[in-house]
Amino acid sequence: MEYSVIMSGFGGQGVLMMGEFLAHCGMKTGLNVTWMPSYGVEMRGGTANCTVILSEDSIGAPITGSPKAVIAMSEPALNKFGPKLQQDGLLLVNSSLISCELPDSGNGLSRINVPTVDLARASGDEKMANIVMLGAFIASSKLFDPAVAAEEIESFLPPHKSGLALGINKALLKGQDYINNGSCA
Amino acid sequence: MSDKLLLKGNVALAMGAIDAGCRYYFGYPITPQNEIPEYLSAELPAVGGVFVQAESELASINMVLGAAAAGKITMTSSSGPGISLMQEGLSYLAGSELPALIVNIARSGPGLGGIAATQGDYGQATRGGGHGDYRLIVLAPNSVQEMYDLAGEAIRLAFSYRNPAMILADAILGQMKEPVLINPAKTPDPEAPWALNGAKNRAPRLVKSLYLKDGEMTVHNWKMHEKYNLLKKNDTRVEVDCPSNCALAVIAFGSAGRIVKTAVSRARKRGLPVGLVRPITLFPFPEQAVAEAAGKSGRTLVIELNTGQMVDDVRLACSGNSEVYFKGYPGGTIPTPEEIEAEICMIFEKGGQRVCRL
Numbered sequence: 001m002e003y004s005v006i007m008s009g010f011g012g013q014g015v016l017m018m019g020e021f022l023a024h025c026g027m028k029t030g031l032n033v034t035w036m037p038s039y040g041v042e043m044r045g046g047t048a049n050c051t052v053i054l055s056e057d058s059i060g061a062p063i064t065g066s067p068k069a070v071i072a073m074s075e076p077a078l079n080k081f082g083p084k085l086q087q088d089g090l091l092l093v094n095s096s097l098i099s100c101e102l103p104d105s106g107n108g109l110s111r112i113n114v115p116t117v118d119l120a121r122a123s124g125d126e127k128m129a130n131i132v133m134l135g136a137f138i139a140s141s142k143l144f145d146p147a148v149a150a151e152e153i154e155s156f157l158p159p160h161k162s163g164l165a166l167g168i169n170k171a172l173l174k175g176q177d178y179i180n181n182g183s184c185a
Numbered sequence: 186m187s188d189k190l191l192l193k194g195n196v197a198l199a200m201g202a203i204d205a206g207c208r209y210y211f212g213y214p215i216t217p218q219n220e221i222p223e224y225l226s227a228e229l230p231a232v233g234g235v236f237v238q239a240e241s242e243l244a245s246i247n248m249v250l251g252a253a254a255a256g257k258i259t260m261t262s263s264s265g266p267g268i269s270l271m272q273e274g275l276s277y278l279a280g281s282e283l284p285a286l287i288v289n290i291a292r293s294g295p296g297l298g299g300i301a302a303t304q305g306d307y308g309q310a311t312r313g314g315g316h317g318d319y320r321l322i323v324l325a326p327n328s329v330q331e332m333y334d335l336a337g338e339a340i341r342l343a344f345s346y347r348n349p350a351m352i353l354a355d356a357i358l359g360q361m362k363e364p365v366l367i368n369p370a371k372t373p374d375p376e377a378p379w380a381l382n383g384a385k386n387r388a389p390r391l392v393k394s395l396y397l398k399d400g401e402m403t404v405h406n407w408k409m410h411e412k413y414n415l416l417k418k419n420d421t422r423v424e425v426d427c428p429s430n431c432a433l434a435v436i437a438f439g440s441a442g443r444i445v446k447t448a449v450s451r452a453r454k455r456g457l458p459v460g461l462v463r464p465i466t467l468f469p470f471p472e473q474a475v476a477e478a479a480g481k482s483g484r485t486l487v488i489e490l491n492t493g494q495m496v497d498d499v500r501l502a503c504s505g506n507s508e509v510y511f512k513g514y515p516g517g518t519i520p521t522p523e524e525i526e527a528e529i530c531m532i533f534e535k536g537g538q539r540v541c542r543l
Contacts, residue, residue: 020191020362023191023362024191027189027191027364032363032364033191033363033364034361034362034363035191035361035362035363036357036360036361037360037361059447060443060444060445060446060447060448060449060450060522061443061444061446061447061448061521061522062357062361062363062443063444063519063521063522064521064522064523065521065522065523065524066521066523
């Protein structure tokens, strides 16, 4: 089993951090993982993306032309990576920012709209939109037990950011609840 | 629960160098390798080492030469443009038979080029790069774990052969993160009976690369040549994964080798008998392994992130015993495994053995 996900959005939305946290959790559950950031002259307001691959076997390429899942935090991200999804792939869309349909949807993929900013605000911190999305992804991809993410927040955060742990936990739960208690699909 | 750390390739390499005993770093910043000096600037002083951000690459490599002459484990790191500036110093290190670790996290070129990953420095790395008749020991990691492991291996080889060793990686390997098992076991400092460390109570020593007496330089050149032969015989590294009915050996190193690995496994799922040969030492080049795989398969496909450099070494190793196909991706273009798989399929179509549709 090899699971590939491309996460993409504007620089500053936290997509690289989202991917790192996912890779960290995967590693902690004993999976092989790779985290490959888009590499260029990234800056706030520009575009940013990363590819995370998780597998029980050793991983070859850290990139893919046909991801199993795409997380689109911005419209350009949706347009760029949405069409690359595998046939039965999983598409998570940040509906707080994106209203358009996937240009070439179909192929049995499942699209889930996640109003990340509203949910983050409800969790207590608007800036946790990326974490809400990660929580939604972990719950919908069923890659590993969502409890792992909550358990590994501490081991993931550098000491000077440990104060964020509580907020991250709340935002993760918010994203998971949104998927489990079904809002829209 | 795993004890591994999720590390960037650049950081893993810096940790590997420290864990192998390196205590002297001299360098000048350049993208995409800046995490190496960033990490070492904090961690080397913490273990009693020395970190110097020099005023230039020229200064850096000559500081490395000084520390190496004193018998210390020393290193520098840079990317293409900076490595070019260091070539004079590399030639002097090789001529003086001094060990040092040189890291090239390659970016696209020529000139200032771009900051994306490339393998365009293969020729510069494997042919010596500077003036004179010498070679560097060149190791090409393909994972973050190998960035850590081969940093130590390069230092060990540099000391046992008294020759500068280079790690040739690129922006993909430098920037990606993977779980790494670190092994900070203390290895004893390598012996350096040639080191210039003060001649009190012993005969003076001389470290030099100038040989003016009649015939002296010739003797030195042949001595170095013998050393390279020994290196070839004892320390050539390669990963070979060819099925017994292999009909195409795909050859790639470093990051391209990773992408090819996935492409090969996809092609095998289609029933195509495809093998993979990944040189780990680029100098010495694994001629024998390449010749065997190519001879057995009758066909090879070389994939590089350049317009064709290692393919020359493959052709030399094959000596006409195999068809050699080449596909290059220069300038920062990174192929997906699906694209490489398509190239593999195309060769089988051409060969008329099998037609596969993508």
